[in-house]
Amino acid sequence: MKNLSLDDYKSIILRRDPHYDGRLYFGVTTTKIYCRPVCPARPKPENIVIYKSKSAAEKAGCRACLRCRPDLAPGNRFIQPGKDIVRRCLNLMDETFPEHKSIETLATTLGISARHLRRVFAEQLGASPGEILKTQKIHFAKHLLLETRESVSDIAFASGFTSIRRFNEAFKTAYRQTPSQIRTGKHSRQHKGDKIQLSLMILPPYDFTSILSFLKRHAAFGIEKVTDRYYERHVPQHNSYATFRVTINKKQDALLVDLQGFKLQQLSGLLITIGRLFDRDHNPDHLPVTSQGKHPGVRVPGCFDPFETAVSIILSQLVSIAQATGKLAALIQRFGSILDKKDVFRFPQPEQLMNAEIEKIGITRAKADAIRAIARLVHEQKIIFSYGADFARTRKQLLAIKGIGPWTTEIMMMRCFGDPDAFPENDLFIKRALAQHSVDENLWKTHRAYMTNYIWNQSRQNLSPGKKNG
Known part of the structure; x- marks a missing residue:
């Protein structure tokens, strides 16, 4: 986010600019409430205080607004393009949430000193990693309190607190209410059994x-x-x-x-x-305004099981979608585990595929070798699927695997590692759109994964089962 003056920030708040939703928050000095930039509240400019994160606002003694609900709304993980340390650290924290990772452990993973990590977080978020984690725990607990009927003690432990007393104290500090009080009068959803x-x-x-x-x-x-x-x-x-x-x-x-x-x-x-x-x-207002006309709200599909998705991407090389999903089904049936009689399967684990005769499902030796290779690297933890990965280093690792080229690498970076700028430039539909000047790549810099999906969405009527992947 470019350097802005206090007057610029206040102007953003007063015009309710959605472009900054998730990037900053504002507090109101007279009420000690903090809000999202899009909140319908109309505070006087002289009463506005800007905060770089939810944690910074709560550390200053503000509580979350009940109208715009900043505590339950998503926050943007790509706060400043090029500011990789914060992005990586926040994602690493997500992947172990609600477990507490020491700042020293996080810094070692990132290859920097704990002191530097603290400084970067203070500069960009106005809070330490520990304060960010504490805020996440409190907000997750509130989510469960409002939407389930689980006991307060069970919710406290599920949110990562090790003591009911500490949970109650932290919750009351954040919301000026106890967990039981915030639930009073709220109609949590009915649920039966599990x-x-x-x-x-x-x-x-x-x-x-x-x-x-x-x-x-x-x-x-x-x-x-x-x-x-x-x-x-x-x-x-x-x-x-x-x-x-x-x-x-x-x-x-x-x-x-x-x-x-x-x-x-x-x-x-x-x-x-x-x-x-x-x-x-993702905040769709971070994309070029030209994207909002034909296909507003474009998103990049991620994955639930990154190893499963990586294997499916290899299988999809240079064949139709129908052929790729057919081979994926054959692999699951041959090497996966049946979980019940209704054809529910567990996807085969890396250790099951790294020495398997995958060619028997009817794919080329090159594809089978690539699947075995990535399975071995994942099993040996030489490749770790993480949104907190170093994107440049991960690209080199993937490209070093025989049978995995630039297209496969970029799709994996997009779906398995969450790189918003992953760009499979050799994809058939991408090449066609750029050649026809349907999009301006320069407008999408740092967000070319979204440009890719924007183009795919425009062309999806042509993505029939008989069409080949790029």
Whole structure:
């Protein structure tokens, strides 16, 4: 985000600029409430204080606004293009949430000193990694308190607190209410047995139709079911499985997630993964204004199981989508595990594929070798699927695998590592759009993964089962 004066920030607030939603927050000195830039509240300019993060606002003694709900709204993970340390660290924290990773451990993973990490966080977010994590825990607990009927103690532990006393103290500091008080008068959703429904706020517009269409075309046999209305996935649980289904509530600007068979302590990591699958943190106002006319709300589909997705991307090289999903189904049936009699499968693990005779499903030796190679590297933890990865280093690792070229690498970077600028420039539809000057690549710099999906969405009527992938 470019350097702005205090007057610039106040102007952003007064015009309710959605471009900055998730990038900054403002507090009101007279009420000690903090809000998103798009909040309908109209504070006097002289009473506005700017904060770089939710944690910074709460550290200053502000509580979340009940109108714009900044505590439950998504925050942008790409706060400043090129500021890689914060992006990587926030994503690493997400991937272990609600577990506490020391600042020394995070800094070592990032290859910097703990002192430098503290300085960068203070400069860009106005809060330390520990303060950011504490805020996330409190907000997640509030989410569960409002939308489930689980006990306060169970929610406290599921949110990463090790003591009820500390949870109550932290919650009361953030909200000026106890957990029980914030629940009073709120109608949490009814759920029976192990069924729960939770909502995930999104930033509109959101093109749910296109993301479902993409996931439907690439659905994994026995694992995913996708219709024009919902996405459903079976998740292995020991020798059984749990299921979640995602739909959209456009009136509330939220994804609705119906869960069955999950334990409460699984929900924090599960919701983060689902959020990535549906690109929940993205703010569509960060894209060129020309994208909003034909296909507003473009998102980049992520993945639930990155190894599964990486294998499916290799299988999709230079064949039709129908052929690719057919081979994926054959691989799942031959090497996966059946979880029940209804054709529900567990995707084969890296150790099962790294020495397997994958050619027997009817693919080339080159593809089979590439799958075995990436399976071995993942098993040996030489490649770790993480949104906190060093993108440049990861690209080199993938390109070094025989049978994995630039197109495959960029699709993996886009879907398995969350790189917003991943760009499969050799893709057939991308080449055609650029040749016809349908898009201006320069306008999409730092967000070319979104340009790619924007082009695919425009061309999706041509993405029939008989068409080849790029």
